[in-house]
Each structure stands twice: as C-alpha cells, then as structure tokens.
Amino acid sequence: xxxxxxxxxxxxxxxxxxxxxxxxxxxxxxxxxxxxxxxxxxxxxxxxxxxxxxxxxxxxxxxxxxxxxxxxxxxxxxxxxxxxxxxxxxxxxxxxxxxxxxxxxxxxxxxxxxxxxxxxxxxxxxxxxxxxxxxxxxxxxxxxxxxxxxxxxxxxxxxxxxxxxxxxxxxxxxxxxxxxxxxxxxxxxxxxxxxxxx
Ligand SMILES: [Zn+2]
Numbered sequence: 662x663x664x665x666x667x668x669x670x671x672x673x674x675x676x677x678x679x680x681x682x683x684x685x686x687x688x689x690x691x692x693x694x695x696x697x698x699x700x701x702x703x704x705x706x707x708x709x710x711x712x713x714x715x716x717x718x719x720x721x722x723x724x725x726x727x728x729x730x731x732x733x734x735x736x737x738x739x740x741x742x743x744x745x746x747x748x749x750x751x752x753x754x755x756x757x758x759x760x761x762x763x764x765x766x767x768x769x770x771x772x773x774x775x776x777x778x779x780x781x782x783x784x785x786x787x788x789x790x791x792x793x794x795x796x797x798x799x800x801x802x803x804x805x806x807x808x809x810x811x812x813x814x815x816x817x818x819x820x821x822x823x824x825x826x827x828x829x830x831x832x833x834x835x836x837x838x839x840x841x842x843x844x845x846x847x848x849x850x851x852x853x854x855x856x857x858x859x
Contacts, residue, residue, distance in 0.1 A: 676759045677789055679706040680713075682740035685729040687717040694746035695842060701750045705758065707742070723818040726785055726803040730795050742789040749840030754787065762834035763791040764826055769839040783823035783833050786841065797829045798822070 684707050688694050703709060715732055719725035726743070733741040744750065748769060757767050766788035768777055776784060785803070795802065802825070803818040816824075823833060 676761075677740045677742065677757075679758075680708060681738055682707060682713065682742050682789070683715065683733050683736045683738040684709070684713060684742045684744070685715045685717050685732065686744045686746060687719070687722075687725045687729070688746045689720050690718050692716060692718060694744075695749055697750050698744055698746070698748065701754065702744075705755075713738075722785075723801075723803050723805060726818065726822075727801050730800070730802045734792070734795060739792050740789055741792070741795065743785065743787065745786045747842040748786050749842065750787065751839075754837040754839050756837035757787065757789060758837075760834040760836035762832050762836075764794050764831050765789055765834035765836045767837040767839045768835055770841045772841075772844070777835070781823060781827060781833055782835070783819050783826075784817070785819045785822075787837075787839050794826060794829075794831050797831070798825045 684702060686694050686698055699709060702714075707713060715729075717725050717729055719728055729741070729743055748767075754767050757765055764783075766783050766785065769784075769786045771777070771784050771786070776782060802822050804821045805814050805818045806816040806821055807813065808815050826833065
C-alpha cells in the first residue's frame with residue numbers, strides 16, 4: 662500500500678539507490694537485531710560494509726534518530742535508510758524502496774491504537790529519506806511533544822519530524838509493511854543472533 666500526501670514534493674522523487682544509501686540499524690548497546698534485517702538488506706543490494714552501513718547503539722529513541730541524521734549528513738550518500746532492530750523485514754517492505762516520494766516509511770504495529778489513522782502518519786521503525794529532506798529541516802529533527810502540563814506525550818518524536826517535513830513541502834509515502842517483535846521478547850532468542858556491522 663502506498664499512501665501519498667496531496668502536496669507535491671519539492672525534490673524530484675525516484676526509487677532509492679541501494680549503492681548510494683547509508684543504512685543505519687538502531688541496535689541499542691547490545692548490537693543485536695532481528696536476522697531478517699541484514700538478510701533483506703544484502704538481498705536488496707545494500708552495502709553492509711563501513712562505507713554504507715552504521716550500527717546505531719543509542720538506547721534513547723529520539724537521540725538515536727537525531728544522531729542517525731547527523732551521521733548521515735556527514736556522509737556523502739544521497740539516501741538514508743533507517744531500521745529499528747526489532748522489525749521483521751522481507752519482501753513486504755519492498756514498496757519502501759520503489760516509492761517515488763523523497764520521504765517514506767513502512768507501516769508496522771506501533772502498539773498504539775490509531776497510530777496510522779491519519780493519512781500522513783509517519784513512524785520511524787523503518788523509513789528512508791533523500792538527503793534534501795533532512796537538509797531542509799532544522800534540528801532537532803525528532804522531538805517528542807508533551808501536553809501543556811507535561812503529563813502526557815501529545816505527539817511521538819516522529820510526528821514532530823513529519824510536521825516539519827510537510828511544512829517544508831515534502832510529501833510522505835507510506836509504502837510497504839513490516840512485522841514488529843512483541844515488546845519483552847527475550848534477546849537471548851536465536852532470532853536475535855544476527856549482529857550487523859560487527
Ligand atoms: Zn512515532
């Protein structure tokens with residue numbers, strides 16, 4: 662499924678080029694991820710060597726995302742592809758690579774009812790952006806927003822980013838899907854054995 666925003670993209674969109682991409686897999690400090698991730702990346706032609714791949718090891722989700730953008734912007738690559746360690750990926754993710762928009766994410770179970778109900782909803786389990794999108798947005802790219810009295814998270818850190826991106830004239834594609842490991846799944850499970858970028 663591809664959901665497109667009504668605004669035209671200010672950059673000419675095209676399919677992501679795996680060889681001109683920096684892949685960042687957010688693994689937390691233990692460095693582990695679901696083994697479907699490196700398998701799919703390799704099958705789709707992404708470079709898992711040091712020039713094309715970075716293993717993120719930051720526990721805080723917002724800091725991990727902002728650091729990923731910083732690292733990407735210091736690289737010479739055109740595309741950033743970001744994947745959280747606990748997504749289960751495969752051919753159902755492929756539409757993410759061919760979507761025409763400069764900014765796109767896959768749909769997965771965020772664990773919050775209604776999280777995808779808005780047509781422009783954007784969440785960061787697995788997403789990719791063209792360099793121009795990230796250059797056009799002032800940091801912090803990602804930031805959770807709270808209710809006025811600070812007792813509730815009003816918008817997840819991805820919503821902040823999506824709002825800035827659409828305000829800058831970019832459209833967001835929701836393209837492809839991914840599975841999501843249930844919270845609390847043991848890291849000692851054999852399915853966590855893959856260590857990418859080690
Ligand atoms: Zn989110």
